[in-house]
Amino acid sequence: MKLTSVSYFFIVFFSLLFFKIQAQEQQLFRGKIVDYKQQPIYLATIHMEALDLKTTSSIDGEFTVRFPKGITSIQIQITVVGKKSIQAQVQPNKPQKFVTQDLSYTLSEVHILPEIKRTNASNSSIVFNEEAIQRLQGFSIMDILNTLPGKASVAPNINRPQTANLRGNFSEDYAFNNSLGVAVVMDGIRLSNDANMQSRSASQFGMRGSLLAGVNNSSSGDVAFQGIDLRDIPVETIERVEIIQGIASAEYDELTDGAILIDRKAGRTPLSFTTNVNGGSSNFSLSKGTQLSKKLGALNIGFNYAISNPNPRDKVKQYNRVTGSLMWSTKFSSQIRNTFSLDVFKTLDQMKIDPDDANNERSYSKGNGIRLSNRLNWNAQHPVAENISWSISYSQSKQETYKQWLLNQTPRGYAYKDTTGIYEGVVLAGRYLAEEEIIGSPITAATTLKASTNFSTGSLLHALSYGLSINYSNNGGKGIIADPDKPRWINQSGQNARPYSFEYLYPLLNYGAFITDNFTLKIGSKTLRSNLGLRLDQQNGAWSFQPRLSTQLEWNSHWNFKAAYGVSSKSPTMAHRYPAPTFLDIPLILAFNSEDALYLVYTEKFIADNSKLKPAKSSQFEFGINYKDSFIASSLTVYTKHNRGGFSSSKQYKNFFLPDYSYAYDEQRKKIVYEQAGTFTNYASYGNYAIENIQNSATVGVDWMLSTKKINALQTSFTVSHSLSSSKEDLKRLEVTYIATPITVDGKQISHLLFPPSSNDRITNFMSKVGTSTHIPQLGFVVSTNLDLFWFTKSASNFDQKMQQAVGYIDNQGISGFFTQQTATIPVRDLSLIANRRKMVYACLNLSVAKEIKKHLRIAVSAYNVLNIQPEQRIYSTSNTEDYIISTYNAPLSITGGLTYKF
Template identity: 60%
Template sequence: MKLVRLLLFISAILVLQTQLNAQQERISGVVVDMKDTPLQFASIYMEELLTTVSSDENGNFSLVVPKNYNEIHLRITMVGKKTEQLVIKRGQFSRVLRIKMEELSYTLKEITVNPILQNTINSNSSIVFDEEAIERIQAFSLMDILNTIPGKATVAPNIDKPQMLNLRGNQEGNYALNNSLGIAIVVDGVNLSNDANMQTRSLSQFSMGGGALSGAKSYTGGDVPFQGIDLRDIPVETIEKVEIIQGVASAQFSELTDGAILIDRKAAKTPWSFVTNVNGGSTNFSLSKGVELSKKAGALNLAVNYAISNPDPRDKVKQFNRLSTSAMWSKNFTKKLRNTLSLDFNKKIDQVKQDPDDETEQLSYSRDYGLRISNRLNLRTESSFAKNINLTFSYSQGQQHSYKQWKLNQSPKGYSYKDTTGIYEGVLLSGRYIAEEEISGKPVTGSMNLNANAHVYTGDVLHVLSYGFSGNYSNNGGKGIIADPDKPRWINQGGQNARPYSFEYLDPLINYGFFVSDNFSVKVGERKLISNLGMRLDQQNGSWSVQPRLSTVLKWNRNLDFTAAFGVSSKSPTMAHRYPAPTFLDIPLILAYNSDASLYLVYTEKMIADNSHLKPSKSMQAEVGVRYQHPWFSSSLTAYWKNNTDGFSTVKKYKQTTLPEYTYYFDAVQKKMIYDQTGGFVNFYGYGDYRMDNLLNLMTYGLDWMVNVKKIEPIHTSLNFSTSVMVSQERPRGTDIVSLSEGIDIQGEKIWYVLFPPSSYDTKLNVMSKLGTTTHIPRLGFIVMANFDLFWTRRTRSKYGDKIQQSTFYQDLAGNAKPYPADFEKIPVRDLSLSKNNQPFIYGCLNLSVAKELKKRFRIAVTAYNVLNIQPENLIYSPTNVESFTVEKFNAPLSITGGISFKF
């Protein structure tokens, strides 16, 4: 009977949908340029159905109009053209629309060169940059665009060190690594992944924060394990639109806890475009072209970008090179079927060359080569259960090679090299050689996304249902950590030495998930409520994660909106988290040498890490906001709360090791060291390793306020203002185990390890404002932009105000945590040296940009950062020596970026 009722229900739905389809109307139109030439690949977005269609080779398009809708809203976008927004009344549905699109130019009366806060299908709180706004920034990488959003300082381009993004969270230590890891970078529907990046030294020896190879000569290294994508890898000249989601994303998006960056690249006919920008020792070149192959063959977009940077052109020791090329073929096979095939190649070399005057002969480099191929297929159907079907495949493969050398001049050192547990004779190194560190990886990633949407009515309410599946694959087949026993860089550091560790036989990571969401609007009295209710279910590292998400907008009237959102999201651990190199504890038993013989007797214990227990990191977010739109200005106020839990971090673990005692002597006849056991045993303390776990918890809340004043015609100037207030509270889990230099006696037992609460337990406050003006004179094709960053305060308050933290438990010889006896008076304390660099005063930074367009083809622009060259200073005195101090500087010195762009 249940099966019969189910079949009857499905049949009733099908009949109802057939009747509803008969009631639906269509609108059609043609998109042309100002010369009435049809435009192919223009995007027509209907707000009511959350649907985007593309114009065909003749510029034609058509859309189904939902029943009972008296008006619809269309947004038409096209590469190189001004965006058009239309409201179509029911009486106009039967007309063939003719939409003319103007070419982007500074001579247009209205242009958009600032980011816009928008309600999109992806989020309630998206910040959107269109093509014109992106070009005005004169960016060397995606990071320069993101630095212009509220709460971020506008700084000069700097591609000499990795650029990692943080949104609404702590930007220090492992908290920053987790925040960056939890930001999804999505390019043309493909989620770029860093999960296969294993360019890290032994986690057990260097911890998560110190795993990447540092650069030579105090320069920053170029590797970014345990975190997100290095934004230096993403040039901006081929980008058409950037959408930044800081809050709750729709259920479609997976593998994120702290936001998403959505990037759409240019995919249509475009003129040749050459762009170059110069800032100090950095230069960026870009050349691109979109070719319409024929009316039936579609369009081919080609681009090449090259950047070179040297922070000090006088010595040319440090140098960064980036080459990016892309090819994108787009074709409308029918009016309902569109396909886009993309091929991307990138090459990056971040290098510190050897200085001929450096006696230590230091040099380092990080080389990265990558190839990515992806394909997007979009099919529109007449089925009510799958109006639009999108299928995306992506595969990428790369080669990473990191190297560092340093000439050492030390005393002889004992070195351990075996990879098994036991006592053996190691080797004695001279201490004078060129030490090397080397890591080689071959990351491979793949992804697949399949989603569709359906239109279902309940009464007069239209439900746009979206549903789909996503999966991703990560692997690394590199040689791994290459350790030459004759040239070790670190010897017996923390009781450990480097061993070779291959990535070739590691198991891949496979994550997948499903989502469904319902977008609908209902009447609440005289108000209109628009909601998107969704649910994700993800399988990540063996754990299922349920992620409800809701975004809603209450349209109070034509001018006033109230918004609210809530969502849960998660991010799986990467291969670097899951598969750290084994731990080798090397405990010296005898180290003796003379001119005739040497002996290094050592005990090695091998421990293989099993991090299968790691859970995905999680985030729970809530937002409420109000927005007001006036003919002369607009304003928005958003309050948010975010609770990040189960973040990845490392903690030191110590153990006691009991080993045989040895004695030795030098045999002059045999000219060798002779050793033997004494029969006694020795306890060794202070040896341990770092372990990975879900330890970090961070609560963040704050306010974002934005105001935009539209153009004041008499002075041709518009204004924008924003203020961001953010408070973050660290709540790490677990304990810190500290090894004592001298043991303490507790109830007749010698204790060497004591337990403290986590030292990182701070509350941070940041308040910042941005004030900008844009003066646009269309008749001259001239723009002047001024931006003033005002830093109100940056403060850190520690839970341990007196800088002293008392031990809570001790660890006995069996490894158990025990409380101190009630009468014990010598409980160890810990000086945390919590001298925080709080901002001592209010300060600001003024940036100025000027751009001029000639004949709509040639543009010249100059941007000055910290144009007044104001660099306030603060003296930080040593707490132990009043004559010792350091100088803390605020604001970087004056920096100028000059650039030209030419379209032909």
């Protein structure tokens, strides 16, 4: 897309905007918000979604809503921390008082289930309110995501990193790209993982292999190349979560696979203590919202501590998380509101030394940091900018990853120089304590300026928003610490680690602009609501043009139809841009005796240039039907998603023609001497990994959700959801494979063959969720059940046979060639693929009980896999031999107990 056409698009939009400067008359609605004691509510949020505007109540609980002349009524939503939200249709010049109710199980109706609704952020968002979040007894945001259609409901587990994956069934690097493309936006500010570089050299190990695994190859505590680790976000201070699995508004940047929008509590709240315990995991939270003087506003403070141990009997593995938050909200005048946030956090994911482990293995991943943010909202009441908001954030942290291993092996040669050439390395003794250490200091900053206004053209009501955003990422850490006396990996793939500092790397700076028109049109008795938007982002030197459209036709009071299409992009991170240099170390002589040792080695240094990496892109299309009456609400969504240019690492081989050497031990000099033998050898097995835009995938799926109102005779409501999705992986690059015994093709010696990708390329999954919620207001009692039904999961490959034919080759000069049908013998490789198809149908039943006592104390117990059913299946290889693996489904019975007390 040329910038000329992009500029033309913006000119058209802004022409429409400034044409509106011929100011239209405004209508006023005045309201007041009080609690059940008739005391005014300060800093309540009043949202006019149709106008994309928000305002807050004054110290007297009063607020004013403006909307264009000719609009007879408009819907507002009032939210207050700890109160039941209010939705009302209001009319100009008709003042109204709103009375809020405290959230309580004693209310006649409580909303503890997620709600599918259209918002300005998306056509089909799934929204969790404060009551639903508290009911889940979650340790992190991941426990909320697990309630979505197609996700298994499992017990809280913060023993390993948790990154979001939305709309897709992927493995390995594909899952990395999916989580990277899920934007996590908290209090209007996107949380960034772009400065995270906690990995070994991706040039040596590839993206997935570069993450430093824990003891016994347990999961890494780091999430380089991926999205935000959701373990770092406690749920107790969250008021609302909106999950966008499909097309997000053009306001949101740096995403390809959806977004998670988080709003935290701001306003007066009682002192609350919450704790949840599950096995060896415990979570404690303390929070308080205090109303200050009239001019100072409200102050919210929260503290959370979590400790998790997967095996409480030995306490070798442990994860700790400590977070503290402060949010100060105030109104400087009737038109200006400001919110300042301060967050501090500390995490430690560690493996202590097992006294019975002869290898003395130990690992940990720890970090601490601070995040500052400020949001200013000005109700300017200007024709071009009815409302102006400005947000700015800064985050800095320190990360440290460490692993040790006591090695006991024969003497090894080690290369340490960082220049190209032949030299004498060192010979290390075989027994020592090997260490790996990575120290990072990621810094991120972001700012967004947004203006919005509203006007009408005939019967068409417009809510126009436009703005700019800038994102900055840097890392000033010491980087990869490589001690030549304690190397962990020696000649791994012909490479050895060198020190690599992050301090002198260039920062990443991405910026963009957006404009959206959220318009409403009356067509007779029908209403068309649409959000048309455009983003233009500059990411890693490349422009990304991203049109997005979401529309919904309200056919009548029961039926509406929806459709959406959008393009989005995600820039590469610093870990993608700046992998450590590759040092290919080729041993020429390794000899030692009791008197001397010699290690002659050739080193060639390659510095990866990933400056040309393009942003990963995604295009999605979805359509659906919603139905709602006084008893049933149903939503059916069919979608397709295509991801292009995702980040992955591919193996590259090089040919080195190096001299041969002869050597002997000189008795007089007590030294091993050597000289060139006059011949040369081609070393063809050495190479490195390159990160490229080579991953493509396509996903199609259907989601259907149905929920009922409470059946009064049973005091019970029901929910059902079905999710069917199929994801096809498509790696746009042939795999290069080294063969130890060269073959001859057309008179050329060939050591490198080209094969089609060997990974499974299609994963299909179908599951259902059936839930009940029994609520007895008189007792303040809620019982919920959830049955997960797993119908099938199937992984299919393009290749039905274990043996795969090569399609081409690379000769010693680096020239590619391809085999033809006339080729006498085409080389093959053994894939030994395991067919991963689950033929059985199985289920998992979860149960949750909660009781409220005098509106101050809540006690809750949740049981996962309450029947403790763990079916097993033998999965045989494609050759139907006795080669098989045993898969066990469903985790064992797990119980979470918790309580909340409001002082």
